[in-house]
Amino acid sequence: MSDAGPCSGGERRTRPRTSFWQRGTVQLGGAVLFAIVPPFTIAAAIEPLLLRLPLFAVSLFSSLIAIAFGRWLFRGLVGFPGIRASYYVLPVFSSTFAAAVAILFMARLDYSRPLLLASFVLALIWFYTVYFKLQRGPRMAIAVVPNGATDSLFAIDSIAWRPLAAPALPAGCATVAADFDHDHAPEWERFLAECALGGITVVHYRQLRESLTGRVQVDRLSENVFGSLLPDPTYLGIKSVADRFVAIALLLPLAPVFALVALAVRLDSRGPVFFRQQRVGYRGESFQVWKFRTMTHRVPVAGEGMRIDAMTLPDDPRITRIGRHLRRLRIDEVPQVLNIALGQMSWIGPRPEAAVLAEWYEAEIPFYRYRHIVRPGLSGWAQVTQGHVTSVQDVLAKLSYDFFYISRFNFWIDMLIVVRTIKTMLTGHGSR
Structure with a gap:
């Protein structure tokens, strides 16, 4: 038979067969041979005494961990749609080496800055080479x-x-x-x-x-990879605790930023420093969001005009001079760290919608409220993929990205959004 x-x-x-450049052993082993061996070998040859110093071993181990963790993190990120691998080499390995330096600093361990810097630069060169090779396939x-x-x-x-x-x-x-x-x-x-x-x-x-x-169809509700409408409760809980911990830790370091931006807003135009608005949050609960004011201050309108007033239009004439810069750099969102510290928001998630607009959308789209199944975020998959939306016609497209995020709710997509948010802040894509 x-x-x-x-x-x-x-x-x-x-x-x-897996191509030569796709193999994990090639990527990680090549990084060690190219980014670790040369600088540490040369340093030991120039000054053999380094081999006896703890800082040499600490620097070597830290470089190895930063490269290994960077490669692991990068492999998880590039599995998502629309990813050009070379775009994420610099932010990923910058983050892992910066984390290594921060840990060494807090642990008060001696290390060699030149050796770490050399390994970092050579690691970038190596992984750029790897992924440019892959893109040509x-x-x-x-x-x-x-x-x-x-x-x-x-x-x-x-x-x-x-x-x-x-x-x-x-x-x-x-x-x-x-x-x-x-x-x-x-x-x-x-x-x-x-x-x-x-x-x-x-x-x-x-x-x-x-x-x-990176989108789901929005003609119906879409289950996650486990066949459920509920996100992973374990990750939901861990993320909530981590969000609040980071937000509380950042409140004091961000105080000078609050003061400088508040002064700039006050000097630029009349009105309060902060903009406050009722938004719909986790599981449909309403809360008050805080932002730096970026528009001219005026008395809120009532009735049908509330919907239009809640939208930001293209080249909106209400945006102030300083407000345009704050929006482009996303600095106007910084006060929402308070909302995160209170557990009302997350760092990453669907953007919280104004209550008046949410009511409107819910009347048009029966399953719109499902986007509230996770905490709203300072940045989200729709923001870094689609950009800012202003019309009802864009809402379905935005929902398709929000539902994709909910269906893939995990550490990797959150990390990818963080990296893309940094890129958005640098380029201004999606700001209004």
Whole structure:
């Protein structure tokens, strides 16, 4: 009896080989050989006494940990949609080396700044080289079972799609997409089962499309990867504690920033320093958000005008001179650290919507309130992916990003949003 299955199309195929530059041993081992060995070897050759000093071992160990943790963190980040790997090399490894220095400083351990700096620079060069090599490679090929609603995948041009005319896996494909909700013919069912048994990744087309676009369909509620509408309660609790701890720790260091910005706002235009507004937060509870005032002060309007007044328009004439700069750099959001310290907000999550707008959207979209299943955040997936929205027409698109974040609610997407937020602050993308 032949050992070939329908997945192989009559002959056994092995999974496509991982490219040289994709291998973890190559990436991490090369980083050690390129970013650790040369500077420490040269330093020891110039001054052999260094080998006897604790700071040499401390610096060596710290560099190793910073590079290893950076590579681990980076690997988790680049698994999300729309990621150009080279964009995140600098912020990721800057963060890990900065964390290493901070820990050494707080622990009062002696270390060599030149050695750490040399390892950091060489690590950047190495990982930029690795990911530029990867970007020059061919597009990922995915086989598609041509039944059900899988045609919607073909509009995504970042993938080399391979529509299947028969239940046989083409060469070079390590992933098969299918519509699991479709009633497939027996030969296609056997094909998908054989692929899974042969180590081929078989995915539902909808989850694949969401992962590639960073959005979910908003014509209905979308479950998370565990098949539930409730986010992971363990991570929800850990994140809440961490959010409040960091916010409380930052209140004192941020005091000079509060004072300087408050003075600038007061000198720039008449009115209060802070802008306060009722927003809808975690599980639909209302709370008062704090921001630095960036618009000219006026008496709040009533009735239908409240909706328009709550929106920020393109090139809004109400924005003050200093307010435009505060918005571009997101400094106007700094007072929300108080909301985070009180447990009303998180650092990362869907942006809290003004109560008057939330009521409007809920009347139009029955499942709009589901976005309140997690705490609202200072920054979020919709903000760093889509940018600022001002019209009702944009709300569904914004929801598609918010629901994607909720369905993927975990440490990795939060870290990716942090990195993208830093990029947004530097470029001003999405600010109004």
